[in-house]
Amino acid sequence: MPLTREQRDKWAEELESGRWKQGRNSLYDGERYCCLGVLCAVVLGKELEPNTSVCEGVQYNSSYPHEVLTLAQIQRFIDYNDMKRNGFRIIAKHVRELPVSDGDER
Numbered sequence: 001m002p003l004t005r006e007q008r009d010k011w012a013e014e015l016e017s018g019r020w021k022q023g024r025n026s027l028y029d030g031e032r033y034c035c036l037g038v039l040c041a042v043v044l045g046k047e048l049e050p051n052t053s054v055c056e057g058v059q060y061n062s063s064y065p066h067e068v069l070t071l072a073q074i075q076r077f078i079d080y081n082d083m084k085r086n087g088f089r090i091i092a093k094h095v096r097e098l099p100v101s102d103g104d105e106r
Helices: 005-016 035-043 071-083 088-095
Strands: none
Touching: 005 035, 005 088, 035 071, 035 088, 071 088
């Protein structure tokens, strides 16, 4: 199910807030979060264990982002955060471009 406008905007605002230390290669490493970790922790309200990853190779070991993003969207945000090493403020601009549901589906 796609993000609602409220979820998308909250995610972008949190990324822009400066409250989160940015990490790479896991949703949460015990101290730092990737952009998808912020989504899971704040928007979806998930408690993340340290070193929870979205994927290892091609095997996904966390289903949390899949609740609101497609596989292609997840891959794109992994690329922004881990491969391109974009900062959260840049990633927030991409978040704001995501399509949203009309809210009636929830």
